[in-house]
Amino acid sequence: MATVQTIAGPVDSAALGRTLAHEHICSGMAGMERVGMFDVDDVTRRAVAALANAKDVGIQTVIDCSPLDLGRQATLFERLARESSSNIIACTGVYRYVPSSYAGWNVDTLAEYWLRDLRSGMEGTNIRAGVLKIAWDYEYRVDDGPSAPRAQLEKCARAAALAAKTAGVPILVHHRCEDRTGHRVLDIFEEEGVDLRAVTVGHCNDSLDPDYVIGLARRGATVGLDRFNPNRSQAELERRAQLALDVIKAGYASHMTLSHDRAAFSINGGPPEGGPRPEDANCYVRVSQMEIPWLLAHGATEADIQATLVGSVRAMFESASAMKRG
Template sequence: MVNTIRGEIDSGGLGRTLSHEHLTTGAAGMERIPGFMDTAERRQEMVDRCVEALARVRQSGIDTIIDLTPFDLGRQVWLFEAVAERHREHDVNVVCATGVYRWVPPIYFNWDPDEVAEHFVREIEDGIEGSDIRAGIIKLAWDLEARLTEGRNPPRAQMEKMARGAARAAKAAGVPISCHTLATDKLGVPLLDIFEDEGLDLRAVTIGHSNDTDDMAYLTGLAARGATVGLDRFFTTEETYVAQRSAIALNLVRAGYAEQVCLGHDAQPAGFWGKWNPERRSDLWTLVPEHEVPWMQANGASDDEIDAVLRRSIRATFDAAARMKG
């Protein structure tokens, strides 16, 4: 079973899924900063934007989005609750996350991996911040700070600890892990090394933002180890961009890894990336189903391969994680 913001569903009910999205983003505590979401009007607009975007992507044939916003990236439980209440208006499943974003917060510095795991499991099994919303996936983020290995509490050491905690939580609670990575630094490799050392089934792991590189040796290497390759950044419909990003997906499909590729945008309809975006867009989650997928089909991808990429790959990560529980 998979936790969504409306309760549990069978993994087969996920359907066509966008693997890496956000309702909102910013920072932990941003709800208490004047000018962000401190008025009823702003909060209502945030909810409306999310519902509109979900309804629009449902028209494109998407059944589920995975929201990978941990607390330090600005996760808002009230927003999940409000969007769940308006489910009839959009009919999209939303899976939300526990975990940690970039630059591990100091609150975790003195925790050991088991304490990290206990916290993540609590948000998966008991609920987030005292609510009935339970996380269905664990988020990790490894970016340029992974290069920093010296000094007191170096970022790399903290990130490795969090990865071990995430692996232990995934095994205990039976949920998958999805990783924001800096693909140009090939950070999926050390992450998979840690997960293997922790005894994790790598089929339950997605190495995300991998379409920020077209290094096929790196990408096929991730898949060959059993991981799912998250091609989950897609920001524009500019023709050359669509062709470049879509070709990465098609090349992995042609290499035999359709069942280990997932797609997404890394986009948010109500986010605060620096400040409130006045542009109200309901179509930001439609680029994959309405541009990338048609490009892949026009260039030889079969209906079965598209089904593998949008549906079966994601289900497989949840099923692999569930088999580890215990």
């Protein structure tokens, strides 16, 4: 067992229950609250409603994957810690487009900053992050010297590795499947002595290649099939469910997480005139209401579903915690 830091305090890894491992409570940009794009009352109301609907379909825990530069709001977490009964695990780390302030920082400095969020609290509150997040996307393609995006992203991965080992927390990676960078990021974590069981390579269900996804799980990592977005077509959702079934049939149910990658509140992709997206209180229910029934109807067992929604997340936290002890 391991202690998992939620926004409301420590929870035992055995008590997390069914978990959505990659969602956003609130997403946007750093500083959005200072330019009138974040109203804590409105966002709290939306988040409480969405989390309650998720709980009604069996989801007890949600991992929030918005670091500071993706609009994380610690004041929101202070409210949610009181007003929602769900477990919410916040993250620190960095999203895409590594802030240029980081260009001159070394691995130790970056890790030290993230460790403050993990150990002391975020944004001047005493609410602590419970996981690390990094994001490798198109930017990784730009490889032109030490300040180019690729070198910066690799530095962030090494800093995340150091912080993860020091604090004993998992690392969640946003990655672009089409560019197949999952193996490279796992190579770096291996070089840095991270137990790959404590790493989730996320957004794997964007991949059209089951062998690529299963290959990441075979190395010991967790694969995040975490984009079951209700706005996609029925055919695309079934393709994504089929990929999850492929991973289960290959024997890696306990190395796979399911999620939507949706936000209870977001200004990203909002209306053309700016501002937040329309409210969707059902943003966290589609995995439970559609994907799991589809999997069960196509040969997955209840034990497989339990291994995926409960066991994989628990193992990720317990492996991370063991790194700290070890």
